[in-house]
Amino acid sequence: MQLIYEKSVPGRKGVRTPIPDVPKAAPLAADLRREAPVALPEVSELDVVRHFTGLSRRNFSVDTNFYPLGSCTMKYNAKIMENAGSLFADCHPMLSLLPGGENLVQGPLSLIHGLEQQLAEITGMDEVTTQPLAGAHGEMTGIMVIAAYHKARGEKRKYVIVPDSSHGTNPASAAMAGYEIVTIPTAPYGDMDLDAYRAAMSSEVAAVMMTCPNTLGLFNPHVAEICAIAHEAGALTYYDGANLNAIMGKVRPGDVGFDVIHVNLHKTFGTPHGGGGPGSGPVGVKKGLIPYLPTPRVAKKADGSFGVEAHPEGIGRVSDFFGNFAIMARAFAYITMLGGEGLIEVSEQAVLNANYMAARLKGEYELPYDMTCMHECVFSASRQLKYGVHAIDVAKYLIDRGYHPPTVYFPLNVKEAIMIEPTETESKQTMDAFIEVMLEAAQVAKTNPEALHEAPLTTPVGRLDETRAARMLQVCCE
Amino acid sequence: MGYCANTPEEIREMLAVIGAGSVEELFAPIPAELRAKSFDLPAGISEFELMQVMRGKAAAGGADVVPFIGGGIYDHIIPAAVDHLSGRAEFYTAYTPYQPECSQGTLQALFEYQTAICRLTGMEASNASLYDGGTAVAEAALMAMRITGRSKVVLDASVNPLHREVLSGYLARLAEVPQVAPKGCDSDLTRLMASIDGDTAAVIVQNPNFFGSVADLAALAAKAHELGALLIVSLYPIAAGLVKSPGEMGADIVIGDGQSLGNPVSFGGPYFGFITTRKRFIRNLPGRIVGETVDKNGKRGYVLTLQAREQHIKRQKATSNICSNQGLCALRGLIFLSALGKDGFAELASLNHDKAEYAKSLLAKIKGVSVVNAGATFNEFTVSLPGNAAQVVEKLLASGVAAGVPAGGYYPGMENALVVTVTEKRTKAEIDRLATLLEDALCN
Numbered sequence: 001m002q003l004i005y006e007k008s009v010p011g012r013k014g015v016r017t018p019i020p021d022v023p024k025a026a027p028l029a030a031d032l033r034r035e036a037p038v039a040l041p042e043v044s045e046l047d048v049v050r051h052f053t054g055l056s057r058r059n060f061s062v063d064t065n066f067y068p069l070g071s072c073t074m075k076y077n078a079k080i081m082e083n084a085g086s087l088f089a090d091c092h093p094m095l096s097l098l099p100g101g102e103n104l105v106q107g108p109l110s111l112i113h114g115l116e117q118q119l120a121e122i123t124g125m126d127e128v129t130t131q132p133l134a135g136a137h138g139e140m141t142g143i144m145v146i147a148a149y150h151k152a153r154g155e156k157r158k159y160v161i162v163p164d165s166s167h168g169t170n171p172a173s174a175a176m177a178g179y180e181i182v183t184i185p186t187a188p189y190g191d192m193d194l195d196a197y198r199a200a201m202s203s204e205v206a207a208v209m210m211t212c213p214n215t216l217g218l219f220n221p222h223v224a225e226i227c228a229i230a231h232e233a234g235a236l237t238y239y240d241g242a243n244l245n246a247i248m249g250k251v252r253p254g255d256v257g258f259d260v261i262h263v264n265l266h267k268t269f270g271t272p273h274g275g276g277g278p279g280s281g282p283v284g285v286k287k288g289l290i291p292y293l294p295t296p297r298v299a300k301k302a303d304g305s306f307g308v309e310a311h312p313e314g315i316g317r318v319s320d321f322f323g324n325f326a327i328m329a330r331a332f333a334y335i336t337m338l339g340g341e342g343l344i345e346v347s348e349q350a351v352l353n354a355n356y357m358a359a360r361l362k363g364e365y366e367l368p369y370d371m372t373c374m375h376e377c378v379f380s381a382s383r384q385l386k387y388g389v390h391a392i393d394v395a396k397y398l399i400d401r402g403y404h405p406p407t408v409y410f411p412l413n414v415k416e417a418i419m420i421e422p423t424e425t426e427s428k429q430t431m432d433a434f435i436e437v438m439l440e441a442a443q444v445a446k447t448n449p450e451a452l453h454e455a456p457l458t459t460p461v462g463r464l465d466e467t468r469a470a471r472m473l474q475v476c477c478e
Numbered sequence: 479m480g481y482c483a484n485t486p487e488e489i490r491e492m493l494a495v496i497g498a499g500s501v502e503e504l505f506a507p508i509p510a511e512l513r514a515k516s517f518d519l520p521a522g523i524s525e526f527e528l529m530q531v532m533r534g535k536a537a538a539g540g541a542d543v544v545p546f547i548g549g550g551i552y553d554h555i556i557p558a559a560v561d562h563l564s565g566r567a568e569f570y571t572a573y574t575p576y577q578p579e580c581s582q583g584t585l586q587a588l589f590e591y592q593t594a595i596c597r598l599t600g601m602e603a604s605n606a607s608l609y610d611g612g613t614a615v616a617e618a619a620l621m622a623m624r625i626t627g628r629s630k631v632v633l634d635a636s637v638n639p640l641h642r643e644v645l646s647g648y649l650a651r652l653a654e655v656p657q658v659a660p661k662g663c664d665s666d667l668t669r670l671m672a673s674i675d676g677d678t679a680a681v682i683v684q685n686p687n688f689f690g691s692v693a694d695l696a697a698l699a700a701k702a703h704e705l706g707a708l709l710i711v712s713l714y715p716i717a718a719g720l721v722k723s724p725g726e727m728g729a730d731i732v733i734g735d736g737q738s739l740g741n742p743v744s745f746g747g748p749y750f751g752f753i754t755t756r757k758r759f760i761r762n763l764p765g766r767i768v769g770e771t772v773d774k775n776g777k778r779g780y781v782l783t784l785q786a787r788e789q790h791i792k793r794q795k796a797t798s799n800i801c802s803n804q805g806l807c808a809l810r811g812l813i814f815l816s817a818l819g820k821d822g823f824a825e826l827a828s829l830n831h832d833k834a835e836y837a838k839s840l841l842a843k844i845k846g847v848s849v850v851n852a853g854a855t856f857n858e859f860t861v862s863l864p865g866n867a868a869q870v871v872e873k874l875l876a877s878g879v880a881a882g883v884p885a886g887g888y889y890p891g892m893e894n895a896l897v898v899t900v901t902e903k904r905t906k907a908e909i910d911r912l913a914t915l916l917e918d919a920l921c922n
Contacts, residue, residue, distance in 0.1 A: 001582075001586065003586070003589075003590055003593075004590050004812075004816050005590070005593065008820075012819070013819060013821060013822065014557075014816070014817050014818055014819035014822050015557040015559070015817045015818055015819075015822060016822070017555070017818070017822055017825045017826045017829055017902065018555065018829060018902050018903070020829060020832060021905060021906040022832050022833055022836035022906050022909070023832070023836060024828075024832055025831050025832045025834075025835035025836070026835070028692070028720060028721065028831075028854050028856075029854060031694045031722070032692050032693075032694055032721055032722055032854055033720065033721070033722060034718070034719070034720060034721055034722050034723065034726075035722075037719070037820050037821065037823070037824040038597050038598050038718060038719060038820065038823055038824070039597045039820065040594060040597065040815050040816065040818070040819055040820045040823055041816050041819055041820070042819050042820050042821070043816060043819060045557075045559055045817060048559055048563070048813065048816050048817050049559055049562075049563065051816070052559075052563040052566075052587070052813060052816075053563065053566065055582075055583040055584075055586055055587050056563070056566040056568035056569050056583050057568060057583065058581075058582040058583035058586070059568040059569065059572045059580065059581055059582070059583035059584055060572065060577075060580040060581065061567055061568045061569070061570075061571040061572040062567075062571035062572070063567035063568065063571045064567070064568060065580075067572075067573070069573060069576075072573055072574075074573060075481070076481050077570075077571055078481060080525045080528065080529070082565070083529065084528065084529065084532045087532055087533060087535075087536035087539075088535075088536050088539055088541075088744055088745050089541075089742035089743070089744050090539075090541035090553075090742065090743065091536070091539035091540055091541050091743065091744065091745040092540065092543070092545050092547060092551065092553065092743045092745070092880070093551060093743065093744075093745045093746035094545075094547045094548070094549040094551060094880075094883060095540045095543060095545075095547070095880060096745075097549070097883075097887075098547070098871055098872070098875065098880060098883070098884075099868040099869070099871055099872040099875075099884070100871070100872035100875050100876075101540070101875060101880070104538075104539075104540035104543060104875065105538070105539055105540045105745070106538045107534065107535035107536055107537060107538030107539045108535065108536075108538075108539050108745045110535060110538075111535050118519065121516070121517070121518055121519060122517070122519070124514070124515065124516070133609040133610060133613070133747065133748070133804075134609060134800070134801065134802040134803070135801065135802065136789070136799045136800055136801045136802070137609060137613070137799075137800075139799065140799055144647065144650075147651065167789075167790075167801075168788070168789035168790040168791065168792070168793045168796065168801075169789050169790075169799050169801050171789075171793040171794035172789035172792070172793060172794055172796045172798070172799035173799040174794065175794035175795075175796075175799070176620075176648075176798070176799050177651065178651035178652055181793070181794040218507070219507045219508050221507060221508075221509055223512065224509075224511070224512055247508070248517075249514060249517045250505055250508060250513065250514060251508055251512055251513060251514055252514045252515065252516070252517070255512070255513075255514060255515045256512050266802065270481075272570045272571050272806075273570075273571065273572065273573040273574075273802075274569075274570050274572075274804075274805050274806030274807075275569050275570065275572045275573065275574070275575070275581075275584040275587075275805040275806055275809065276573065276574040276575070276584065276588075276606065276766065276802060276803055276805030276806075277607070277748075277802040277803045277804045277805045277806065277807075278747070278748030278750075278802075278803075278804045278805075278806060278807055279802040280748075294647070295643075315647055315650075316643050316644070316646055316647035316650070317612070317640060317643035317644050317647060318613075318644060318647055319609065319610055319612060319613060319644065319747070320550060320551070320610050320611060320612045320640045320641070320644065320735070320746065320747075320749075321551075321640075321745070321746030321747065322745070322746045322747075323746065323747060324746075324747035324748040325744055325745040325746040325747050325748075326742075326744040326745075326747065326748060327747070327748055329532070333528055333532060335519070336520075336522075336523065336528060336531065337522055337523055337524070337525070337528045338479055338480050338522045339479070339519055339520055339521045339522030339523070340517055340518070340519035340520070340521070340522075341479060341521065341522060342479035342480045342522045343480065343517075343519065344517070345479050345480045345482055346480035346482065348501045348502075348504075349480065349482040349484060349501075351501070351504050351505065352484070352489065352492055352493070352496075352501050352504060353484075353492075355492075355496045355498070355504055356492040356495060356496060358496075359495050359496045359497070360495060371507070372498075372504055372506065372507050374507075395577065396577075396579070399577065399579055399580045404577065404580060405577055407576070410790070424480060424481070424482045425480075425481045425482060425483060426483065427483035427484055427488070428483075428484055428488040428491065428492055429488075430483075456579045456580070459579040459580055459582075460579075460582050460779075461578075461579055461582060461773040461777050461778075461779035462579065462773040462774050462775060462777070463579065463773060463774055464578050464579070464771050464772070464773050464779045464780075464781050465771045465772055465773070465774070466771065466781050466783070468771045468772065469769035469770065469771035469781045469783040470769065470783050470784055472769070472770070472771070473603075473757070473760060473769060473783070473784070474769055474770040474771075475589070475592055475603050475604065475760065475767055475768065475769050475770075475783070476589070476592045476593035476596045476597075476602075476603070476604060477589070477590075477593045477770075
């Protein structure tokens with residue numbers, strides 16, 4: 001498909017700008033003035049509409065395809081949340097910071113406060129900030145809070161511990177907050193090796209970061225002990241909420257012994273993924289850490305109204321205002337609409353669907369950790385390797401059959417990983433159809449592996465040359 | 479309730495396949511002592527009741543106030559096509575294009591976005607977006623520190639104060655950040671140049687700055703380069719329609735908040751941050767980058783490229799921890815720029831300039847009010863009032879007008895200064911009313 005720039009015709013006009021109703025100003029001085037207009041496309045509005053409608057049709061999405069992308073919780077995004085989120089489009093955030101402005105924005109402030117309270121109850125934490133703009137941003141914020149806590153106690157700690165099965169963002173976020181990383185291997189039972197962890201823990205460790213259930217979809221039964229070991233050494237515990245969708249109403253990280261958490265509103269709380277964001281990554285903390293949360297805080301006053309308060313001991317500002325507000329509004333809508341019982345049902349059905357998937361597929365695909373899983377299950381294409389078929393080949397075959405592939409090659413501690421997260425919003429019928437195609441792929445691997453290497457054939461482009469992309473480095477059109 | 483689909487009969491069938499007696503049995507791996515101690519949330523409601531709640535909150539959101547405020551976030555027109563096209567579910571319910579063959583829509587759009595932002599900023603390479611303007615400043619500083627191996631960042635204090643706060647937080651444990659106070663409302667280029675030394679990774683300025691002043695940065699760029707430092711420019715993207723690009727002025731990294739490009743103000747987000755640079759620094763960019771390539775039949779296509787910089791591969795050695803960015807907001811930016819097009823975007827920028835100049839001339843006529851910016855401004859300017867600006871703003875809010883952002887809260891000693899923003903959406907009638915209200919407020 002042509003680029004929008006290739007559709008440009010000199011002199012063609014797009015959308016009309018407002019009619020001038022003031023005199024034309026004197027031009028800027030020559031040393032400040034742009035000489036030629038920015039080389040944007042010259043296209044009609046219909047050209048724009050056809051172009052982007054055409055592009056949209058070259059995407060798989062939750063609304064068009066089953067999208068069991070492990071670790072990403074690609075659940076259905078309810079349409080009403082789009083309506084709810086767009087209601088606040090014209091509310092200017094700067095109003096809240098003007099003298100007397102708070103009174104004019106009580107609605108959005110009450111929503112932020114309400115969402116913080118909902119998330120605190122769901123996770124068992126004492127207070128929540130909504131400022132972080134994505135999960136990784138939440139991780140960095142959480143680790144900065146931990147660093148501020150240690151600093152206030154006059155302690156110099158330099159390490160953060162992560163399991164090798166963690167998301168790459170965990171070590172990257174801790175490194176951005178100025179820590180060195182200690183990585184703990186996975187034990188044969190599928191969780192962080194407890195002995196190695198014990199050996200790594202010391203008075204120089206600032207925190208341990210855990211994802212629970214972990215990226216294998218397994219709930220670590222030793223999680224309370226892991227927290228206790230950290231606390232004994234004066235370290236704090238960080239809960240990566242990427243997999244919270246599995247345990248709502250069943251377990252609360254705060255009850256288990258975690259000091260800091262982040263949650264992904266775009267995973268657990270049903271806000272759309274946007275083709276790569278915007279997400280939202282609120283952070284919750286236990287009482288002792290509240291002073292270090294970012295500034296400002298939305299506070300409920302004695303008279304029941306809401307105000308914006310500076311938070312002087314905190315780590316400062318991590319984003320410009322209160323976070324990705326329109327995403328937060330969607331999540332508030334989701335939690336309010338589902339209620340406590342609805343959220344429990346979400347986790348129960350997510351876990352049921354994942355275990356059903358595991359049970360139906362383990363005959364043909366290797367399930368390296370064959371036990372009751374939570375919201376996702378991780379297979380390996382190791383049995384298909386002897387036919388020269390890799391996880392990526394199975395993935396590409398699925399595309400031809402109309403399914404977005406599961407996550408492949410993650411977690412890194414499973415060879416040829418195929419990570420399936422069906423989510424609670426998919427029906428048995430949808431999963432059965434997907435399972436049939438997965439089983440078919442396993443048969444094709446045995447009988448005609450070449451067909452898998454050729455896939456996909458039905459997409460606008462075939463397999464793409466990623467090496468060439470990295471070598472040529474053409475990242476914009478000339 | 480939770481949009482779950484399975485019927486009780488299907489649930490029984492599935493449990494039978496799994497070999498479990500109940501759904502609760504699937505939670506057996508969780509030890510009893512770890513179970514939730516509370517889960518006290520109200521019962522669920524339907525769409526109907528929900529929208530009553532949400533409309534109530536939105537009605538108390540200040541949307542009817544006439545905004546002459548910015549602070550980095552601006553009230554601009556958004557062509558209808560932006561909402562309709564970005565609202566296509568094939569875009570907004572997809573995720574990061576890990577599987578390029580079934581994500582060419584998102585990938586090509588991001589490639590086109592990268593092109594548009596490069597052209598806007600006068601640079602050669604862009605990523606697929608960052609979170610927002612403030613975090614973009616911080617990412618640019620970290621990028622400059624990686625490139626130069628130095629850990630001092632000279633910061634112009636006329637950079638948006640909210641962005642400076644974000645930067646301080648990010649760099650607290652990593653760098654020294656001396657700030658150079660502005661001269662009145664203008665960046666003090668002489669002192670900025672004098673503050674650059676052999677340990678400086680970068681000097682960060684904003685154009686136009688927080689007070690609306692526009693400056694030629696060519697000499698600053700030359701001085702930075704002479705000492706092996708980089709010039710980072712934070713750009714308000716609408717200004718690029720009229721003002722010489724940072725690239726032409728010699729910038730090495732250009733960042734900014736893309737909100738003004740087709741994203742509503744939405745009480746703080748979501749917006750997107752942009753970052754562009756010279757081609758030689760591309761490997762130091764944070765976040766996703768889309769590159770062009772071909773498939774096995776030679777057909778053009780797009781993929782995520784240079785992924786070896788990123789956290790999912792490099793872990794703690796990555797150029798940034800960023801994973802999800804603001805893809806949909808960047809898409810809105812691209813549709814906005816395409817719908818306005820080459821001439822439309824230039825006209826929009828001119829219109830902003832015309833309206834602000836009109837407002838400036840009107841306010842300057844009020845007794846006791848004077849313009850503080852020494853030179854040119856773009857769609858924002860700063861006036862000195864005969865009294866405390868915060869009190870005046872509070873007074874005018876009662877009449878439904880947000881007259882500007884009082885500078886005193888961010889710049890001690892500037893309590894009488896008011897930063898006024900005028901976009902193309904402010905009508906002559908609204909501007910005239912602002913002048914009348916301000917005059918009345920100052921007389922009484």
